[in-house]
Amino acid sequence: MKSYKQTFAGLKHAALIPFFVIGDPDFDTSLEIIKAAIDAGADVLELGIAFSDPIADGPTIQKADIRALSSGIDIEKAKDFIKKVKAYKDIPIGLLMYYNLIFQYGTEKFFTDFANAGTNSVLIADLSIDDVDEIYTPARKAGLDTVFMVTPNTETERAKKIAEKCTGFIYTVSLLGVTGGRDTLSDMIKPLISRLKSITDVPVCVGFGVSTPAHAVELAKAGADGVIIGSRIVRIIEENLNDKKSIPAKVKSFLTQIKEAIVKV
């Protein structure tokens, strides 16, 4: 199974990391969309398991969660989904989700089962470094890498502590706020990338509000090791629900533009 370390070491450009909610708008379409994203040159996948109350997400991802839940996605199906993605291509997969789903499943069992399904890491949106002990050892024991978030208002001493606990990459939030497409990048992100680069060698991947090829290029130039694009792609799904078959090609075309742009940096 391909690790983050191998992936980042092998790349001469910033990694393209699209985010999708598993099962949005339904299991089969979702799988086709993700295959299209892989074909477009995704280097890592960031996948969400839908939660009823996603407090870190803006309206676009909230609606994706509702679509996925309405289409009947659950933890077992999500696991099966990951296996199917891995069967298509050995690409690193990070999960991004909320703690309650893991807690109910049983933390150790969740990590073990999802590691076996082909997951590389599980980032928990509502669990901070202060509670790292609840998950770090079980995650490492299961063979998972760890990923935590750093935000523009995270103080440097704390960011150091977080970086020490990230064996995969640092999920670097570009702005203060929830997920969602934005027209411009926040002016907080470049200083944050520099700050992180000065304290750690762990790959710095930037997400939240990253929406255009120009944003991706700007971040890559600023030193980001990866760009995570979520809401902007999920919106393609939302806008084409009456013609689901067209979505994979549209997602592929959008991600191809981004990939071509970052490869040139």
Next chain:
Amino acid sequence: MKHSGRFGQFGGFYVPEVLIPALEEMEQAFYKYYKDEKFVAELNTLYKDYAGRPTPLYYATRFSELVGFKVYIKREDLLHGGAHKVNNCLGQGLLAKYMGKTKLIAETGAGQHGLATSMIGALFGMQTKIFMGAIDVDRQSVNVHKMKLCGAEVISVKGGTETLKDAINEALRYWTANVTDTFYLFGTACGPHPYPTIVKHFQTCIGTEARAQCLEKIGKLPDIVTACVGGGSNAIGIFSAFYDDKNVKLVGVEPAGKGIQTGKHAAPLMAGSVGILHGTKMYLMQNKEGQILDTESISAGLDYPGVGPEHCLLKDTGRAQYVAVDDKSVLDIFDIFTKCEGILPALESSHSLAWVYSQKGKLPADTIVVVNLSGRGDKDVDIVERSRK
């Protein structure tokens, strides 16, 4: 964070990284000021002159005759704004002022916390935004008008169940984007640390007063203290003063909605399991996978799938006992109590009255029960009318 914010296994601060600095700042400010002489003096003056504390402990003569034992009512309904919420809002509002914050946000269910926050926003000249589920905006329209009159902006939250849970989701999302200048004035003894501790602290005045009033008026402590429990702030406020009085039984009353067995209720202590939502580990209404379930209660203020972490611990240790009463009993007691005493109880507080009524004929005549009447029922007149049709 200096403290873990744990109540046994419950509590904590399970929030996105972006909110940690704000919670740390709040924790630090709280511990800096909560015993500060100037802060305490200022708060006590506001409690007295603005809110109307101390509230009376009233012996409900006719209701006592009806149930066959002695019922005393802690009259939080007489406070400015019509509910206990003002205690917490003055405390947190003053804290916001000491911290130099100029903007307040809050969630609200029944609108009582939204109204109290709006009042305090006006009092301190702070810009105020209230997040309220669209269904609650509709069923508690009088309070919405009052909030707007105080100068607050009321944001109707669509999507989800359109009740208190979704109002909290949206307030948290707004806070993450405005965390540097905005103070989130949380309404109940729930949510991430330090809120359960802060809210409890500012509500303990209820219990401290009630305990002293019992000793002064009756010459002894009550046998039972009861309060309704949604998030649980009014209950924790009155219970906490009696923790060490082992002979005082504490009874929290949850909303059974259409009935616990129907699943259409909001009683996580009665029928929930341990989980994590809105930053805290608590008993929660959820499915097997951990998705949060829709709740149902005639009282918007109790219509929430979780409950404060300290109540979870009190349940597990057995120090407090939790029961539930359904919507029908609540509507019945609203009528009975109002006709008996000429006091309109809020539908939230009616839950504890309904439990007291259910004990009719079961308790000895010399039993002393203190009911925390956490709010007045003026806001509920429309709901009660509609339910009769």
